Amino acid sequence: xxxxxxxxxxxxxxxxxxxxxxxxxxxxxxxxxxxxxxxxxxxxxxxxxxxxxxxxxxxxxxxxxxxxxxxxxxxxxxxxxxxxxxxxxxxxxxxxxxxxxxxxxxxxxxxxxxxxxxxxxxxxxxxxxxxxxxxxxxxxxxxxxxxxxxxxxxxxxxxxxxxxxxxxxxxxxxxxxxxxxxxxxxxxxxxxxxxxxxxxxxxxxxxxxxxxxxxxxxxxxxxxxxxxxxxxxxxxxxxxxxxxxxxxxxxxxxxxxxxxxxxxxxxxxxxxxxxxxxxxxxxxxxxxxxxxxxxxxxxxxxxxxxxxxxxxxxxxxxxxxxxxxxxxxxxxxxxxxxxxxxx
Ligand code: NAI
Numbered sequence: 001x002x003x004x005x006x007x008x009x010x011x012x013x014x015x016x017x018x019x020x021x022x023x024x025x026x027x028x029x030x031x032x033x034x035x036x037x038x039x040x041x042x043x044x045x046x047x048x049x050x051x052x053x054x055x056x057x058x059x060x061x062x063x064x065x066x067x068x069x070x071x072x073x074x075x076x077x078x079x080x081x082x083x084x085x086x087x088x089x090x091x092x093x094x095x096x097x098x099x100x101x102x103x104x105x106x107x108x109x110x111x112x113x114x115x116x117x118x119x120x121x122x123x124x125x126x127x128x129x130x131x132x133x134x135x136x137x138x139x140x141x142x143x144x145x146x147x148x149x150x151x152x153x154x155x156x157x158x159x160x161x162x163x164x165x166x167x168x169x170x171x172x173x174x175x176x177x178x179x180x181x182x183x184x185x186x187x188x189x190x191x192x193x194x195x196x197x198x199x200x201x202x203x204x205x206x207x208x209x210x211x212x213x214x215x216x217x218x219x220x221x222x223x224x225x226x227x228x229x230x231x232x233x234x235x236x237x238x239x240x241x242x243x244x245x246x247x248x249x250x251x252x253x254x255x256x257x258x259x260x261x262x263x264x265x266x267x268x269x270x271x272x273x274x275x276x277x278x279x280x281x282x283x284x285x286x287x288x289x290x291x292x293x294x295x296x297x298x299x300x301x302x303x304x305x306x307x308x309x310x311x312x313x314x315x316x317x318x319x320x321x322x323x324x325x326x327x328x329x330x331x332x333x334x335x336x337x338x339x340x341x342x343x
Contacts, residue, residue, distance in 0.1 A: 005036040006292055009061040009068035014043040015266025016276035016331075017071025023278030023335035024069065024285040027304075030339040031297040033289065038065060042084050043073040043266075054087045062092060062257060069288055070261040071281070074268065082129065088259060089122045094252035095150060096157040097122040097231060099263055100287075101238035101248060106310035107322040110243045113219040117167065118238055119158040120231020122252055124150045125182075127228035146182040146227065151189040157253070158225035159197040169201040169222040170194065173210045173230060186227055211237060239263050246277025246318040249284035251291070260288040274330035277316040279305055282338060304341035308334075 010025065012018040028035060040058040047053035053073070062068045073084040088094070097120040103112055124145050131142035158170050172190035176183040187204065194202035205213065207230050214221065214234070218241050226234060239248035245264035252259040262280035270276055283305060289298035308314065314337050315326035329337065 005034040006067070007036045007038060007065045008288070009058070009065045009070075010037040010039045011042050011058065011068060011070040011073075012039070013071030013266060014045065014074040015072060015268045015271035017043070017073065017266055019272075019274060019331045020262065020276055020278040020281040021069065021071040023331050024281040026332075026335045027282045027301060027338055027342075028069075028285045028289065030342055031289070031294075031300060033292075033294050033297050040068075042070075042088075044076075054084045054091075059088070059091050062088070062259060066257055067288065067292065068259045069281075069285060070259050072261065072264060072266040074266045085261075086128055089252055090128065092254055092257045092259070093123065094254040094257060094259055095121065095123050096154050096253045097235075097250060098161065098253060098287075099231075099235040099238065099248065099250045101235070101242045103242050104247060104306055104309040106306075106312050107243050107319060110322060111218055111241045114238070114241045116214075116218060116221055116238050116241075117158075117161065117165075117223045118231060118235040119154060119161065119223060119225045120235060121150055121154040121226065121228050123228075125228035127232055144179075144182050146185050148185060148189055151186045151227075152193060155190045155193040155225050158223050159193060159200055162200045162223045163197065167200070167222050169203065170197075171203050171205055171210075171221055171224050173205050173207050173224055173226045173234065175207050175230070177206060183227065190225065207234075210234065214238065214241065235263055243322060244277075244318055245280065246316060247279045247283065249280055249287055251284070251287045258288075258291055260284045260291070274332060275317050276331050277318045278331050278335050279316075279338075282335065300343055301338070303343060304338045307341040308337050 012021045038061050040061045042054050042058045075083040099118040101116040103114045126144045133140050174183040174187050176187045248263040250263045262284050286298040286301040312323045314329045315323040
């Protein structure tokens, strides 16, 4: 009897999404793990066709399969439909956004010693975009809701992650000196949760100081836990430390469901040109493999990505300055290169 297939929802998304998702799919299948992909469409193109960027069928598919691999989706700025990403995370209660930032060997010019895990609260705070005009064109207001429940479960997730993955420390990042009530609650709950994990060290950093520390000595930090908007910003900063958005994977985790997607967006400036770096989405696929219990296949994908970077013979355009002597290759060729390095 052959091995059973994993039923996974596959959302190509907008812009470079279909290209990087195709690259990741190829690498995942090359590991020998079997998948039964349920391809679902969300995003700007769907909005034009179906009147909504997030058809209910997409959510139903994720609910049925439990797991999705998702490409980035364009969100119009200022007007237009609300973010599909926020919609998925809220509808499926994917409360923890996990974004590892790990230095790939062989990329000179980026920090050599970064191994950070950013855990971002995913369902509330400023990022969910509850806002309105108080007086049109004169004053506008946004609402930032922080709850004990959401704070507690995301901080607990960060500590559980630390314990499961042999990490030593969790840092709660906040602005409770100014946002005394909202971030004050987040911090109070973080302290309470930290007290129940005596085996994991705990510290606190104010968000602005954290940003400077991450640039100056990122190696001094381990797992970071943040509210939604701070987590959004800091995870891009961390991606920059290790080579940029082209190599930064991510996962949205709930109690029973999980949606895996890279940190980057739909990159309309390079879409359709076969130049996007698929590494972020391939590493995102590795996170998904580990979630499915396929630890060995996940490690093989990560090792293949690291081997290609270490050898430095081929690179996508975004990392050219890190590897000036490497041959310039496109999105699908990078996937093939990584497949060639699978042990
Ligand atoms: P972006 O991440 O799409 O692009 C920022 C810059 O990084 C661009 O210069 C782009 O070319 C480059 N870049 C991104 N990914 C790359 C890759 N894999 N390889 C090489 N270069 C890469 O961010 P931007 O421009 O702010 O957003 C574009 C759209 O994406 C917006 O509509 C935004 O709302 C959406 N977005 C969607 C996300 C998601 O679906 N999870 C996350 C972030 C943004």
